[in-house]
Amino acid sequence: MDIEELGEFGLIEQIKESFKCRDHLLAIGIGDDTAALNVPGDKATLITTDLLLEGVHFDLELNSAYYLGKKSLSVNLSDIAAMGGTPRYFLLSLGIPRRYPVESLREFFRGLKELSLNYRVKLIGGDTSASTGKLMISVTVLGEAPRGQVVRRTGAEVGDQIFVTGTLGDSLLGLYILRNGINPTRSLRKLPRVVRKHLDPQPRIKEGKLIAGKGLATAMIDLSDGLLADLGHLTRDVGLGAKLWREKLPLSNYYRRNILSFEQDKWKLALTGGEDYELLFTVSRAKVKQLRHLSSRFDCRLTRIGEVVEGSEDITVVDKNDKPCKINYLTGYDHFRARFAS
Ligand code: ADP
Numbered sequence: 001m002d003i004e005e006l007g008e009f010g011l012i013e014q015i016k017e018s019f020k021c022r023d024h025l026l027a028i029g030i031g032d033d034t035a036a037l038n039v040p041g042d043k044a045t046l047i048t049t050d051l052l053l054e055g056v057h058f059d060l061e062l063n064s065a066y067y068l069g070k071k072s073l074s075v076n077l078s079d080i081a082a083m084g085g086t087p088r089y090f091l092l093s094l095g096i097p098r099r100y101p102v103e104s105l106r107e108f109f110r111g112l113k114e115l116s117l118n119y120r121v122k123l124i125g126g127d128t129s130a131s132t133g134k135l136m137i138s139v140t141v142l143g144e145a146p147r148g149q150v151v152r153r154t155g156a157e158v159g160d161q162i163f164v165t166g167t168l169g170d171s172l173l174g175l176y177i178l179r180n181g182i183n184p185t186r187s188l189r190k191l192p193r194v195v196r197k198h199l200d201p202q203p204r205i206k207e208g209k210l211i212a213g214k215g216l217a218t219a220m221i222d223l224s225d226g227l228l229a230d231l232g233h234l235t236r237d238v239g240l241g242a243k244l245w246r247e248k249l250p251l252s253n254y255y256r257r258n259i260l261s262f263e264q265d266k267w268k269l270a271l272t273g274g275e276d277y278e279l280l281f282t283v284s285r286a287k288v289k290q291l292r293h294l295s296s297r298f299d300c301r302l303t304r305i306g307e308v309v310e311g312s313e314d315i316t317v318v319d320k321n322d323k324p325c326k327i328n329y330l331t332g333y334d335h336f337r338a339r340f341a342s
């Protein structure tokens with residue numbers, strides 16, 4: 001069988017099965033936004049890693065080394081945010097083509113340093129090698145959270161309300177605009193907001209910690225693969241369904257004004273666009289008021305977009321009259337199928 005047939009998630013499932021283990025320190029293994037170790041004391045250590053490959057995750061022509069440096073760390077911080085944790089340390093492994101310009105490397109490290117200072121994460125190690133092909137970046141982040149506060153992907157219950165931070169679909173719209181020929185080396189302030197969102201996503205560490213600290217979320221994930229795909233991990237994966245209120249999906253003003261130049265269906269990117277790195281989480285009805293109150297301390301908006309329903313394992317998107325909408329596009333990115341998987 002080809003890996004194409006197995007797919008990214010099939011492969012991860014097989015790895016998970018054959019390396020299944022029990023360990024007295026291991027609280028969360030393969031399958032969530034981070035792993036968690038219950039080291040002696042009252043904290044869990046959170047560990048996550050992401051691989052960024054030239055030609056797969058980024059194009060050097062469409063990105064600047066500076067933003068690449070920032071993003072290679074921020075996407076990992078987003079996974080720590082999704083557990084409600086605080087990032088502390090990171091490791092950096094690089095595979096660098098022999099002809100890669102030193103100036104670009106400097107810019108890469110300038111971006112990386114800036115982000116690491118902003119979030120107070122310290123570089124503690126890594127590995128460096130020449131690459132015969134493309135640029136390869138792997139970042140591993142260690143974080144921590146009080147043991148009782150770690151928020152997992154599993155835990156949603158029927159009736160829970162679904163919330164999302166920030167706005168949806170901007171990152172992919174930003175990439176479309178970059179592909180249309182906007183120069184990413186222009187100063188950040190001059191780039192359209194959605195392009196900024198694509199190049200320089202803001203991991204929602206502060207919001208994740210506030211939500212987890214008050215014990216408000218029953219389940220949480222960060223949006224890397226698109227709303228429908230990632231919501232599936234909170235509901236379908238635990239045998240539940242979800243209802244999404246289409247008209248409530250938070251869209252940025254820029255998105256509203258420009259989306260129809262790129263897509264016939266105004267909602268498509270909000271439902272399926274990847275790399276928004278917002279937090280998606282479920283909250284019991286009884287705690288919604290408390291969450292609303294807490295959200296006055298967020299740096300971004302917070303929107304209720306739907307609810308968890310009985311175990312149909314399906315996600316239904318409804319319009320303002322509560323009528324199901326036809327969704328005839330596929331919903332998540334699979335690396336080996338190299339297309340959107342249903
Ligand atoms: P995310 O989008 O949050 O980075 P992924 O979909 O990449 O999450 O991964 C889902 C889960 O599978 C995570 O727990 C991750 O650690 C695990 N995983 C992914 N690839 C591998 C691998 N090659 N070996 C072991 N575990 C893996």
Ligand code: MG
Nearest residue numbers: 033079222224
């Ligand atoms: Mg994640």
